[in-house]
Amino acid sequence: MDRYYHIGFGKGDLGATPPTLAILSGDPGRASLIAQKWLHDSKVLSENRGLASYLGNLPGGRPVISATSGMGAPSLSIVVNELVQVGIRTIIRVGTCGSIQDHVRPGSVVISQAALARQGAANDIAPPEYPASADPFLTVALVEAAKAQGIEYHLGITASVDTFYEGQERTDSANPHLLRALQGITEEYRNLRILNYEMEAGTLFKMGNVYGFAAACVCGVIAQRTRSEQPVLEAKAQAVDRAIRVALAAAERFA
Numbered sequence: 001m002d003r004y005y006h007i008g009f010g011k012g013d014l015g016a017t018p019p020t021l022a023i024l025s026g027d028p029g030r031a032s033l034i035a036q037k038w039l040h041d042s043k044v045l046s047e048n049r050g051l052a053s054y055l056g057n058l059p060g061g062r063p064v065i066s067a068t069s070g071m072g073a074p075s076l077s078i079v080v081n082e083l084v085q086v087g088i089r090t091i092i093r094v095g096t097c098g099s100i101q102d103h104v105r106p107g108s109v110v111i112s113q114a115a116l117a118r119q120g121a122a123n124d125i126a127p128p129e130y131p132a133s134a135d136p137f138l139t140v141a142l143v144e145a146a147k148a149q150g151i152e153y154h155l156g157i158t159a160s161v162d163t164f165y166e167g168q169e170r171t172d173s174a175n176p177h178l179l180r181a182l183q184g185i186t187e188e189y190r191n192l193r194i195l196n197y198e199m200e201a202g203t204l205f206k207m208g209n210v211y212g213f214a215a216a217c218v219c220g221v222i223a224q225r226t227r228s229e230q231p232v233l234e235a236k237a238q239a240v241d242r243a244i245r246v247a248l249a250a251a252e253r254f255a
Helices: 028-038 073-085 120-125 136-148 185-191 201-211 233-253
Strands: 021-025 040-046 053-057 063-068 090-099 109-118 153-161 194-198 214-224
Touching: 021 028, 021 073, 021 233, 028 053, 028 063, 028 233, 063 073, 073 120, 073 201, 090 136, 090 201, 090 233, 109 136, 109 194, 109 201, 109 233, 120 201, 136 153, 136 214, 136 233, 153 201, 153 214, 185 194, 194 214, 201 214, 214 233
Parallel strands: 021 063, 021 090, 090 214, 109 153, 153 194
Antiparallel strands: 040 053, 053 063, 090 194, 109 214
């Protein structure tokens, strides 16, 4: 049986009705939570290299993979490439993010219609000027799912960057000395009406457009960067729960 080197499973592991949809989480704990709490008849596909993947069914019966992408775009690019090779044609990223706008509050969700992709991995997929845009129909499904559940959501542009500290202009870390090009970058992005920082969506969106699969992203807001560099931990569980519920409801809607 052929299994892909990084994800640790292949087409032969996916059963008689193989899934074409994957829910992708950076955190392996979130991938496990989705499989155990939200999917029916879930089973472990692989935990190879810490990249946990699960096979299960949505409540409506549709088969789905809940997979871990790892932190950052380089790891995501490997996982997504191999998921597409096993037959995945729709990927919804469920992540966490930091808001850079006053009105985007912790506990809400951001649905990314496109991304400013300041990522080396994204540039390996397509040049910097190539648009990093989400699938419009899958994005609408996310919006409709949020509306139907009464979840506070924000639709807009996301900044996807490679580093959590320097790249997001955090100075409260081991390196308080930012490069000149990064000093003031958050204010620049705020003035461009960018909603949030995260680390994977831009590369995912470019891959979707280049490879020919539907890609979208919903993130729970766990930090309010207009007030503090630190995550608001008491809002994290609610934000993640909301992002998961929006993603799964959209998956049921999206054919």
